[in-house]
Amino acid sequence: MTQASLLQPLLDSGKRMEAELVEFRRDLHRNPELSFQESETAAKVAERLRAMGYEVRTGVGGHGIVADLTGAKPGPTIALRADMDALPIQEESGLPYASQRPGVMHACGHDAHTTMLLGAARILLGHKDRIAGKVRFLFQSAEEINQGARSMIEQGALDGVDEIYGLHNLPTLAAGKAATRYGSLMGSVDRIEITLEGKGGHGAIPDQSIDPVVAASAIVMGLQSAVSREISPFDPVVLTIGSLQAGDTYNVIPHRASMTGTIRTFSPRVQASMKERVVRLVGQIAEAYRCKAAVDYIELTPVLVGDDRCVAHVERTIDAAIGADNRIEAAPTLAGEDFSLYLQKVPGCFFWLGSGPREGAENAYGLHHPKFRIEEECLPLGASLLASVALNRLSAG
Structure with missing residues (x-):
């Protein structure tokens, strides 16, 4: 049969x-x-x-x-x-x-x-x-x-x-x-949560503030270099910032900004290397903009x-x-x-x-x-x- x-x-x-x-x-x-x-x-x-x-x-x-x-x-x-x-x-x-x-x-x-x-x-x-x-x-x-x-x-x-x-x-x-x-x-699924601390102030007097919005914008763009310039093009990786929260009105520089995102990889080896890259880039970019950064990197699934x-x-x-x-x-x-x-x-x-x-x-x-x-x-x-x-x-x- x-x-x-x-x-x-x-x-x-x-x-x-x-x-x-x-x-x-x-x-x-x-x-x-x-x-x-x-x-x-x-x-x-x-x-x-x-x-x-x-x-x-x-x-x-x-x-x-x-x-x-x-x-x-x-x-x-x-x-x-x-x-x-x-x-x-x-x-x-x-x-x-x-x-x-x-x-x-x-x-x-x-x-x-x-x-x-x-x-x-x-x-x-x-x-x-x-x-x-x-x-x-x-x-x-x-x-x-x-x-x-x-x-x-x-x-x-x-x-x-x-x-x-x-x-x-x-x-x-x-x-x-x-x-x-x-x-x-x-793919693997990781979650990132980033908090930036600056110094709030009047939107018309930015020199007296430390703007976390500008720093956050630079981090969103800078994180893409972790994919485009540090990982082989033959190793698929996606890094997406899905939310960015800062401020409440048009003429105030906020004190804090926060964002969340996801990282997807197709290799256990690449997944294991992403935390170091993200923490390093976020910290160094934030420092360049005089902000303090905290990164919570959460590995969800392999x-x-x-x-x-x-x-x-x-x-x-x-x-x-x-x-x-x-x-x-x-x-x-x-x-x-x-x-x-x-x-x-x-x-x-x-x-x-x-x-x-x-x-x-x-x-x-x-x-x-x-x-x-x-x-x-x-x-x-x-x-x-x-x-x-x-x-x-x-x-x-």
Whole structure:
């Protein structure tokens, strides 16, 4: 019997529950919750899992949920993970099931991920006798603020886990397709917070002041030299200052200025070198403008690097399930994902699942856009692929 024929029952199971998955996902979409506030979402997930017969551990790393499925025979433990949180974005999709909560939206599709993993949990229940080992289902809080995975790990979610797998929907890839990549897939995420202290005064008498606004402007521009003149052009790095706050009126030189930003890299080696560069440049530029500077450099998540063996396993599973012609090589991106923290602890693979229209997906609204939407046919496929990845790894024959 071929691998494709072995996976067909899982694909059929996913397809049969499509209407149920769509209904559940739309309910989550109407009622999004921000990071570490996912109490209602977690309660709905736990209720569904318990109805299936799972023992559920709640409140893990915030509102995270852990549930295990023990197979018919002993073997390794494979974890499957989904995230549950939404974003502080006002939805503009125009969908009949759009967010009912002003300023909060599932603009990244975590409602779909949660639904897919619930579907996988249900599918695998029907194939328990084929499992040699254990499947652990992780429903995670607070991915959007890069804190949920760390909290889950600290509270034991990975204890005893041998490998971990996860996926992310991609609206610019057509539904029915998937994308994988060996090595680095997504960038590291660091946050910088800079405070400048000068000497306030009258805007018409700048010589009697020390202007932190001018210093801040010079720092914003000067920090770009850390990328353009200190790092190889073959090592991708993005340094963005996203906010700059100073003063309250037009004719006063303020006493302080502050800014925050993010740094993304595609190499663990480069990520490790960025703090020294930023602290040095900020301090020296501030000194040149007679200001005092303080830098808080916060390392949030590492580069997301899949394990080659696990990536190969996912590729074989995808090819058997939907055909190799529906799998492409994923382009690298400097967007971050705290799934990378799990991959620092155990081997695994993270892959993209197409959620865009069959025609013109490349022109679809991207992740974090207020008009973001998914093609819901990706829900049963995502559930079946997650189940297949685990079952292929743990198949008892």
